[in-house]
Amino acid sequence: MTVTAERITSAAQARATAAALADEFAVEAALRDRERRLPAAEIERLAASGLLAITVPAGYGGADLPPSELAEVTRLLAVADPNIAQIPHSHFVYVNLVRLAGSEAQREYYFSRLLAGARIANAQSERGGATVAEVATTLRPEGDDRFRIDGVKYYCTGSLFADLLAVLVRFDDPAGRGGLEPGEYIAYLPADAPGVRIVDDWDVLGQRTTGSGTVAFDAVIVKRDQLIERSAAVRAPTGYGAFAQLLHAAIDAGIARGALSAAVEFxxxxSRPWFEARVEHAIDDPLVIQRFGELAVSVATAEATLVAAGLAVDAATGAHVVDAATSADVVDAATGADVMDAAAGADVVAAASLAVATAKITADRAANEVSSALFEVSGTRSAAADLNLGHFWRNARTHTLHDPVRWKYQHLGRAVLHGTPPPLHGVI
Structure with a gap:
């Protein structure tokens, strides 16, 4: 499915490209949702635009745009269609994993494919475990340099449109055969590899066209150079989790802005004014004006906290962190990045995670509030099925279930009261 991609070289070009695509994607977003028409052609356009390669490091031919710029691109797309904005979420997360933990050979190979338009989708979540953090999909040795993957993954967003799947697997062979230490790995494998079965069974309230169905793996063979150990990114202060969560906050902020714009237009x-208002037009009803003012504040607050969080993640992921005791790199960042010791680097990463938690809470609240209030301010006519204005609320309600904001409050509260840094994992 790989296309010939344009090459984006600057933040201004990325924003302009995203805005132009957003205008296109917005036209039939409600109709695609109502008919559950998968955006295959739109994802082809997105890949061909070059936007999917904007975080490839400069040393490998990419624009090397910071997380804050990627967040703005994501937000612009989400205003138009949050399904399309969410599809490449894990693509960028697993590009980041290659940057943080991949070998030089892996970086050269995967970054070149990304610049050519390749798309990555996740195969990470499972059902049946005591918590979502448990991994049952196994990685077993099959000779000196070959491994076998068996298991089933759910919520595999974008898998229907992917060239590569990033599969979270568990290797627990105590003998360490195949040269691997026990632990969790991400296997990068072709979506059409023998033994891979992608099922279009995503049937939920919202985000209906993200292609987030089931992927089964039956004796899928991978080689050692297709595996990256996950702990290098999630067990060290790399900003990996803050990066991923920033994009989720951008999607929610985009939904909030899209819902507000739809309400304004309607x-x-x-809309007809309420008779007691004694005005000719609904937009002159003082109570409607008041409510729109409140909603505008919610959306602006979400967007402002997203910008602040993006800058904090820029600082966390752009630092060259060195362990003062060993002089070993903790984070392998781009040449010319600020150099700091491990303690200072950990503080910067913690601050980024807390800033993103704040942005996620604010965007979650705005997306759900504004998408629901759309009907409150627009009146009965807005509930007509053919308009499908309910897709804003259904998308907000579904996407914000990704990870609970109640735990964001916990981490913020513990930081304020006890000075406790947030944990190092992929969802804070």
Whole structure:
């Protein structure tokens, strides 16, 4: 499915490209949702635009744009269609994993494929474990340099559109055969590899066209150079989790802005004023004006905290962190990055995670509030099925279930009261 991709070289070009695509994608977003028409052509356009390679490091031919710019690109796409914005979420997360933990040979190989337009989708989550953090999909040795993957993954967003799957697996062979230490690995494998079965069974309330179905693995063979150990990114202060969560916050902020824009357009053009307001047009009803002011504040707050969080993640992921005791790199960042010791680096990463937690809470609240209030301010006509304005709320309600904001409050509260840094994992 790989296409010939354009080469984006600057943040301005990335934003302009995202805005132009967003205008295109917005036209039939509600219709695609209502008919559950998968955005295959739109994802082809997205891949061909070059936007999927904007985080490839400069040393490998990419634009090397910082997380804050990627967040803005994601937000712009989410205003138009949050399904399309979410599809490449894990693509960027697993590009980041290659940057943080891949070997030089892996970086050269995967980054060149990304610049050519390749798409990555996740195969990470499972059902049946005591918690979502448990991994049952196994990686077993099959000779000196070959391994076998068996298991089933769910919520595999974007898998229907992917060239590569990033599969979370568990290797627990105590003998360490195949040259691996026990632990969790990400296997990068072709989506059409023998033994891979991608099932289009995603049937939920919202985010209906993200292709987040089931992927089964039956004796899938991978080689050692297709595996990257995950702990290098999630057990060290790398900003890996903050990076991933920033993009989720951007999607929610985009939903909030999209819902507000839809409400404004509807009230301006189709709503009738309430008779007690004694006005000619709905937009002149003082109570409607008041409510729109409140909603505008919610959206602006979400967008402002997203910008602040993006800058904090820029600082966390752009630092060259060195362990003062050993002089070993803790984070292998781009040439010219700020150099700091491990303690200072950990503080910067913790601050980024807390800033992103704040942005995620604010965007979650705004997306759900505004997408629901759309009907409150627009009136009965807005509930007509053919308009499908409910897709904003259904998308917000579904996407914000990704990880609970109640735990964001916990980490923020512990930091304020006890000075406790947030944990190092992929969802904070």
């Amino acid at each position: 009230v301006r053009t189709r």
